[in-house]
Amino acid sequence: MKAFATHPYRGRFLTATVAALLCGVALAYPQTFTRITDPTNPIVTDAGPGGYTGASWVDFDGDGDLDLFVGNTKLYRNDGNETFVKVTTTLGSGQGVVTGNGSSWADYDNDGDIDVYISSSMSFLYRNEGDGSFTKITAGEIGDGFANRGWSCSWADFNNDGYVDLAITHPAGFVSPANNPTLNHVYLNEGPPNFTFRRLTGVLSQGLQAYTVGTWSDFDQDGDMDYFIGSGPANGTTARDFLFRNLLTESGSATFERITTGLIATETQDGQVWNWIDFDNDGDLDAYLTNWGGTFGGLQNRLYVNDNGVFSRPAAGPISSDRQISLSSVWDDFDNDGDLDCFVANDNGQTDRYYSNNGDGTFSSLTNTGATLSLTHRGASAGDFDDDGDLDLIMVGPGTSMALFRNDTDNGNHWISVKGVGTTSNTAGIGAKVRVRAVVNSEVVWQLREISAQNNFNGQNSLRAHFGLGDAATVDSIRIEWPSGMVDILTNLAVDQLLEVTEGETVTSVDNPGDDRLPGSFELQQNYPNPFNPTTTITYQVAGTEHVVLTVYNMLGEKVATLVDELSAPGRKSVFWDGRDGQGQLVSSGLYIYRLDVGSQVLSRKMVLLK
Numbered sequence: 001m002k003a004f005a006t007h008p009y010r011g012r013f014l015t016a017t018v019a020a021l022l023c024g025v026a027l028a029y030p031q032t033f034t035r036i037t038d039p040t041n042p043i044v045t046d047a048g049p050g051g052y053t054g055a056s057w058v059d060f061d062g063d064g065d066l067d068l069f070v071g072n073t074k075l076y077r078n079d080g081n082e083t084f085v086k087v088t089t090t091l092g093s094g095q096g097v098v099t100g101n102g103s104s105w106a107d108y109d110n111d112g113d114i115d116v117y118i119s120s121s122m123s124f125l126y127r128n129e130g131d132g133s134f135t136k137i138t139a140g141e142i143g144d145g146f147a148n149r150g151w152s153c154s155w156a157d158f159n160n161d162g163y164v165d166l167a168i169t170h171p172a173g174f175v176s177p178a179n180n181p182t183l184n185h186v187y188l189n190e191g192p193p194n195f196t197f198r199r200l201t202g203v204l205s206q207g208l209q210a211y212t213v214g215t216w217s218d219f220d221q222d223g224d225m226d227y228f229i230g231s232g233p234a235n236g237t238t239a240r241d242f243l244f245r246n247l248l249t250e251s252g253s254a255t256f257e258r259i260t261t262g263l264i265a266t267e268t269q270d271g272q273v274w275n276w277i278d279f280d281n282d283g284d285l286d287a288y289l290t291n292w293g294g295t296f297g298g299l300q301n302r303l304y305v306n307d308n309g310v311f312s313r314p315a316a317g318p319i320s321s322d323r324q325i326s327l328s329s330v331w332d333d334f335d336n337d338g339d340l341d342c343f344v345a346n347d348n349g350q351t352d353r354y355y356s357n358n359g360d361g362t363f364s365s366l367t368n369t370g371a372t373l374s375l376t377h378r379g380a381s382a383g384d385f386d387d388d389g390d391l392d393l394i395m396v397g398p399g400t401s402m403a404l405f406r407n408d409t410d411n412g413n414h415w416i417s418v419k420g421v422g423t424t425s426n427t428a429g430i431g432a433k434v435r436v437r438a439v440v441n442s443e444v445v446w447q448l449r450e451i452s453a454q455n456n457f458n459g460q461n462s463l464r465a466h467f468g469l470g471d472a473a474t475v476d477s478i479r480i481e482w483p484s485g486m487v488d489i490l491t492n493l494a495v496d497q498l499l500e501v502t503e504g505e506t507v508t509s510v511d512n513p514g515d516d517r518l519p520g521s522f523e524l525q526q527n528y529p530n531p532f533n534p535t536t537t538i539t540y541q542v543a544g545t546e547h548v549v550l551t552v553y554n555m556l557g558e559k560v561a562t563l564v565d566e567l568s569a570p571g572r573k574s575v576f577w578d579g580r581d582g583q584g585q586l587v588s589s590g591l592y593i594y595r596l597d598v599g600s601q602v603l604s605r606k607m608v609l610l611k
Contacts, residue, residue: 033393060114070402103119104166106453165188169214184214223530225431234294240268241269244257302320339447416493420451474494484528524540550565562582588611
């Protein structure tokens, strides 16, 4: 674990300040952004990318601060003190032009630097060489730029093998259907030594639809990444979006089935981007969908509350009642008060919106005065580019407009940010879930973030997991659930710092999220590796000398094997299972449950044997 010192630098450039007002009455601590206007900053003077593009905050040079990638060609290196340098690269060169240009950043070859895939009418993968340069990959199926043309792209490790895979969406039937009809594309990363990609067929790449942005999320938290595609017709009609559940945990195979029941699957809309976020801090992932609806003069965006897998649409205030022509939604805790706020970028001349989370399931729309956030944009991305502990915003499009806003909110709230480095999981930690527990305003609060490579509009927010902590004096615990199934836990941490946590570096004990007790010492870890073949390791911890029983069951509830049945001394223990039952016979592939009984306490987890 590394802790980085922060430098609360407030730039030397004098700009207009934006004080957020609610219903015409100034908040006690206004939400304040300052638009950067210094003419020596190329982000200020450069023309924006135009088209339906996005932006991403990424540390491409590995120096610890956030750089900026805009559209599909513009890369700006952050040199600190609000100094950005435009970097000349081959990124996006020869891509061609379509109205949608997406990018997604991840470390596909696990070499420690972050690579990028750019989708357009010619789409390519660019390998980061670690010296500031990129190499366009033109070999193999992944190198066929025209065949892989698309609107957006997104990385995720959907088969949990430690290497990120790629999905590309194409709006066939909407963009040049007569000349360029094509399907979506899904590529499996085959890993070392060559890190080649194999195109897959299946439900994710079937049918010609008006697909827009695809996002990955483990929405049901079963340990595998599911896929959600906005598919707004944009032609005066609405339709159901395309949402897919990954069956890896259930079947042992990374296949997908379309979700066809429940509000999220059956409501019709002009859907653009699905974001999965825990806005109410109850430990599960809720959903927010932006609706374009330009031919209707705007549609309501959709906020779905997750209650044990059942989704409802609450009366959450203007965040779900405003009728706008919306594209990007950026979810982060901009005021550091311990819950997620939302910025929505709107198209067709309609002003953007900033929604403050009231902490009670509702949101207030903050209207700005002076030089404002309420411009017109299509893409937006959040990241703490000046490392002062609050999240800043970049906004792009339409036309050539681009605006950088520094967050200057000064309310005394604390924060913590976590950068994950995978070892068994993909290096960038895409798909990891980070949970933070702290006492905020005298209440125990668990917060959740999921690391994503596509979560605004044709771009991504910083890969750091940022948490506002309000008046919390310390962080009780941080729990990182990696895609590999490994869990790292840290306790008793100082606030107001950026941590770098390497997978497998720190494992201690903490109660399960949602438990309001102080961290304890009875724990059952996720097995590792998972899925596994032929062996896996199960780790558990007990507080005192206890009788411990560790058993494995199949999905019919039948006991398969007893791994431990003994009086055990306190401490952390590890047990191997070779996939054999009590008679020494190898069991079949599938989903299994392992259960730990210690006195009256019981914990259980799922694992997958994949042959």
